[in-house]
Amino acid sequence: MATIAVWIRVDEERVVQSLQDTAQRLDGVDGEVTLDFSAVHRIDASALGAMGELASIADDKGIKVVLRGVNVEIYRVLKLLKLVSRFSFGN
């Protein structure tokens, strides 16, 4: 039976790993995935790459990825790289 919603807290030290883990878990999800970024203060190129991949996989599966607790600085990075439109945002 598919999971309707998943909530994952992203660890700042393991952003890429958390995102890759999430991508792997998407097979068992049938609704939306929420990633809690409130502990993440900065994002780097590898994490951005992992986010792009996650968004693509989620798109293919029709799963909504919600980012919560994204700080303004990271939001701006996502905006500059045109990634904002690929996610939903919650507070």
Added chain:
Amino acid sequence: MATREVVPQRVQLPLSTESLSEERIAYLERLVLQAKTAAAVFTQFGQEEVDGIVKAMVLAGLDQAQPLARLAVEETKLGVMEDKVIKNMVATEFAYNYIKDKRTVGVIREFPDRNLVEIAEPIGVIFSITPITNPTSTVLFKCIMAIKTRNAVIFSPHPNAWRCCSAAVKVMYEAARIHGAPEGVFSCLEEHTLQDNAYLMRHKDVGLIDATGGPGAVRAAYSSGKPALGVGPGNTPVYLEKTADLKTAVTDIILSKTFDNGTICASEQTAVIDDEIYDSALKKFAELGAHICNEHEAKLLACAVIDPETGFMQAAAVGHKATDIARLAGFAVKPNTKLLITPIQGVGREYPLSVEKLFPVLAAYRAKSVDEALKVCIDVNHAGGLGHTAVIFSRDEEIIHKFGQVMNAGRILVNSPGSVGAVGGVYNDLPPTFSFGCGTGGGNSTTDNVNIYHYLNIKRVARRTQAHMWFRVPNQIYFNWNAVENVREFVSRSTIIVTSPALEQIGHVDLVRRCIPAATHIHVSIIPDAEPEVKVVMQGVEALNFYKADQIIAVGGGSVIDAAKIMKLKYESPEADLEELAAPFLDLRKRVVEYPTEKSHRIRLIAISTTSGTGSEVTPFAVLTDKERARKVTLADYSLTPDVAIVDPQFVMSMPKGLTADTGIDCLTHALEAAVSSYASPYTDCNAMQAIRMVFKYLPVAYEHPGDEEARSMMHNAACIAAMAFSNASVGVNHALAHSFGARFSVAHGRANALMLPHVIAYNASVPTKFLPSPYQMGYVAHKKYATVADLLGLGGHTIDEKVKSLVTATEQLLDQLGFPRSIADLGISHEEFERAMPDLTKRAFDDPSWRSNPRMPLISELAELFWKAYEGRGSAKATVAAQEKIS
């Protein structure tokens, strides 16, 4: 240093990218994405982190200065290795010294006195073209600038300098990465073509092109449609003026011209030498290792190093040493020759060596005078070097100044070498750079030494400023019965009393005379009782001069006092141009014309008002009639304000009823308009409100009982108090309408005001169609101000709307009491006539400066509507209040 490549005038970068393969496009896209990601990640970095990375890069660059220089010379076969080491060190150490304490992240500058804050915003991805002449130093410099400003760079080095440049990029990238810079922040195009450059120049994610290359690259950069920094070609003249320290000058020029074999485009190209020192200068050059070419050698040289077809230098000569160039030309020089000097007789195509020569060949011109020298320098400057660099050696400040004025060069260097001087930070305080902006003369967007600030978008946070306001009135105001006695206090040797015939007849002048000390010579100047004419004023000024007056006492209404104000102005400052002083203005403090402050005479103006309306005794305004040109001239400046005002009611006791009503309503209009003006302040409010209260209480009494001393006295004070308010807060649209209507139909000013007043209150209290910019006000408050007036008068009403309505009603009742006609139609003006006049009425009203301080900006259509309401009269103002949109 080098800022441009050699001979690329003939090479145009193609903008076509059609020949790029899909693979190549994918490669370029990867580079851009990598740079874009790095730049985005970089936005999260703080100043301290950035500065730490920069320092590490600088140290790495210094460490590798020699290997990189060696590599550059090996690969390019240009220049001098030892000089390139110096260049690499300047590019790192000197650049660092300039930028290390500068803020480039977040708030970079604050201007508390201007309420401005500047915030740095990175550009993002920079596409950078670097030259063959200064390959590694330019790369080192640009990498450091980019990291300091949190940008990513894609480098496109000159193909013949790719190895050394990519090595320099690697040194910088590794140092930056180790210290935390984002991955992919620098990259270097491999085996690139002009098509690659064209593709990247037009890429949507490239924010800026920094083209340190030849004119072809610069032109391509500027035509790409992207923001670009490009540098222009040079042709630096150096003027050796006869007062120069010759030893220093010659040493500096040799140093500069031979530095890296002359590859720096700011180096001297033609020395213009004063006749008096020409021979000794050339001797000194020769002593220090220069070879002075004879006529034959000069011809050989020109043929060898200048392309006869294009007139530009030959690429084969660029960056080679003097001995090699002499050999190339076909003549022999001593083995230790540093520089070849070729005398020339002019500048231009017929003098081939007068152009830019990026090798150790210097043209020399003997100038017979300073004038000739400057002209030749201008010729050199215009022969391919506009906007770049010019050098002068002189001790004559005047000539140095003149040189600076006539040279079109971003860098005008005084008593220092051109090449190393232009780089900045070594011989002067110019920002260190390896890109010389050449301004529009060189087809560039800047004349600056390109530095960190050109790699930033600077955002300005501008906070609303609290404009300074003012409250200015005469130094002394004497009021109440017999206030005229105070005239005694003012010592005068010669006094002119300015008045009108009627006032002299009724004894007002005698009243004043009695109060003037016996020792004072008194002369009376009678002027017509109408708005003063220029001719009348000038006659008055003649009288002041004739009697050497030191005091004017103006006894009269607005016209007389206005005349006296202008007499004083023209007497004290005969050069004052009344026409110019009457020029329109929006803000008194920013007006274009300035009233004279230098005065040939000093004279005191005492104003004694004989009406209770205009308040001219305390205002800074004066209206003059120019009959010759059939127009009125309004002067406004606080210097026109009388020195002393006397507000003595005995001068108004004989005012007829009609004049009492007219002037009283003028006073009320002043106060009401000042109260709601966009320039209103607590200082003007207290005066305006008090005046309004006094008018409502005492005007009906003064009108009905002209002999009532208290009512007369209070109305006289009210007029003065209202004038103090509008002198500082100004008036509004009521006056604009009244001026226009009164002038067109010859209706007295107070009467014209009365016809408009209820309608204007209703208009100002409703939601404006257009707000007027008014930095002095926080929000729209006119309706609340009217409500406050209604409260003050005890008119009743619970809501603002009800209170405004009460004020309109009370105003209409007051006008009824004073027997005013209540509509324009009542004046006997037909509907047709009024309709015909409407375009002119509205135009004049809109041109009138009075409304500029009105709380709402009147549209022409609204002015017409107000005129029609005044035409219809009674009831329409209340209807307006009832129908208006409410403002909470």
